[in-house]
Amino acid sequence: xxxxxxxxxxxxxxxxxxxxxxxxxxxPDVLLPVPTPAQQAWHEMELxxxxxxxxxxxxxxxxxxxxxxxxxxxxxxxxxxxxxSVLKETGFKGVILTGKxxxxxxxxxxxxxxxxxxxxxxxxxxxxxxxEVARACAKEGLKFGIYLxxxxxxxxxxxxxxxxxxxxxxxxxxxxxxxxxxxxxxxGANGGDGYYGGxxxxxxxxxxxxxxxxxxxxxxxxxxxxxxxxxxxxxGVRWSGNEKGIAGETNWNLISPDTLYAGKPGIxxxxxxxxxxxxxxxxIECDVSIRPGWFYHAKEDTSVKTPEQLFxxxxxxxxxxxxxxxxxxxxxxxxxxxEDVKSLRGFKKLHDDEFKVNYARNAIVKADSYRGNDDxxxxxxxxxxxxxxYWATDDGKTKATLEIxxxxxxxxxxxxxxxxxxLGQRVKSFSVHVYKNKSWQEVAMATTxxxxxxxxxxxxxxxxxxxxxxxxKACPVISNLEIY
Ligand code: FUL
Numbered sequence: 001x002x003x004x005x006x007x008x009x010x011x012x013x014x015x016x017x018x019x020x021x022x023x024x025x026x027x028p029d030v031l032l033p034v035p036t037p038a039q040q041a042w043h044e045m046e047l048x049x050x051x052x053x054x055x056x057x058x059x060x061x062x063x064x065x066x067x068x069x070x071x072x073x074x075x076x077x078x079x080x081x082x083x084x085s086v087l088k089e090t091g092f093k094g095v096i097l098t099g100k101x102x103x104x105x106x107x108x109x110x111x112x113x114x115x116x117x118x119x120x121x122x123x124x125x126x127x128x129x130x131x132e133v134a135r136a137c138a139k140e141g142l143k144f145g146i147y148l149x150x151x152x153x154x155x156x157x158x159x160x161x162x163x164x165x166x167x168x169x170x171x172x173x174x175x176x177x178x179x180x181x182x183x184x185x186x187x188g189a190n191g192g193d194g195y196y197g198g199x200x201x202x203x204x205x206x207x208x209x210x211x212x213x214x215x216x217x218x219x220x221x222x223x224x225x226x227x228x229x230x231x232x233x234x235x236g237v238r239w240s241g242n243e244k245g246i247a248g249e250t251n252w253n254l255i256s257p258d259t260l261y262a263g264k265p266g267i268x269x270x271x272x273x274x275x276x277x278x279x280x281x282x283x284i285e286c287d288v289s290i291r292p293g294w295f296y297h298a299k300e301d302t303s304v305k306t307p308e309q310l311f312x313x314x315x316x317x318x319x320x321x322x323x324x325x326x327x328x329x330x331x332x333x334x335x336x337x338x339e340d341v342k343s344l345r346g347f348k349k350l351h352d353d354e355f356k357v358n359y360a361r362n363a364i365v366k367a368d369s370y371r372g373n374d375d376x377x378x379x380x381x382x383x384x385x386x387x388x389x390y391w392a393t394d395d396g397k398t399k400a401t402l403e404i405x406x407x408x409x410x411x412x413x414x415x416x417x418x419x420x421x422x423l424g425q426r427v428k429s430f431s432v433h434v435y436k437n438k439s440w441q442e443v444a445m446a447t448t449x450x451x452x453x454x455x456x457x458x459x460x461x462x463x464x465x466x467x468x469x470x471x472x473k474a475c476p477v478i479s480n481l482e483i484y
Pocket of ligand 1: 062187188189287294
């Protein structure tokens, strides 16, 4: 009797011990670098709109020389609420407006120049495009960002230290007048010929030293600590190395900014793919225009990208862990043209149709291992719809297999995976197999996953899928799996 009780107690203590050690399985260590909370929020946006609208809209140019009369800016029926409601309806989360392009014309009545809307016939000089767009965004719940071209072909003092004060004053003005700017876009095009207050000459600046960016960025950060800075090399988000909206098939969010400079051989590829060993988290923002040009030109009404083209770009940007910044330029009325609206709506419909039924939602997912055999890291986390839970393996285990039983035969076209990037980007390569004709067949082989990877495969009928993590910088940590 006594012995029985002793054994019973021993079993209880052992079970208690086991359950405690189980609960104690620690999450994987953070693998630096990781995104800041502001970058994390930026990643979640996925789809933002660029809006190129200015004097060029009325001169039919892409780059104004800087000598254009303010009188030319005269939209006949500007309606920022039309832009923003179409964008909201079609899935966009934020907007970046060209407050000032290279020609120097300002879309808001800046106190520091006469070259702005205040001297235009539009609303008799009392209008403010920046204000109207910022207000429409606030109303519809979209974030508002601004592009302020560092290069200014109008300003007489461009190239001298006085211009840097002018530029900083304008930034101060923007951040004071229009609060909650989520992103500042600093274009890389710099220096060349221009009007420059009537001098009509070519001016070259040293792009590395002239602007003294650290001081400018610190000034902005004081006004808005969460703002994201876009420039070729970040520090918030980086250029993709092309203007086609395409991220590298291998896409590391990591890069070492001190290795980047304009004109460096191979810089486009480096920006496009990042660097596995990069010192900073600076993800790609993929910018591209819905038309051949960035500004509206009536002759391009027939060459607006089709919904299929936009969806393909989406797969090659968002589907490679990046964010898509799609430019839609308002026409001379100051509205999105019907062709662009039609295409945006078609894109949204195509996107929603392609990603209608997530077959992974009700699937049974098994892993050959999971961290500490602790349920918190089991593969159930992949399909629970909660992006804060994840499947992870033990430290040092950089290879693993997931098997997904779909319960019925379906036609599969897309596999979506997301790493839990708060703990760092890890996966270096993985493959996908489907069960067909009584055997496993490889349908895809890929490299990085990052914030989101959408693999498009040739449609295949199957009821079982295998995902093999083949190599990773540290144990894989995956928060989401979807199958369409
Ligand atoms: C480029 C500019 O020169 C184009 O005009 C456009 O604004 C594009 C987004 O960036 O560098």
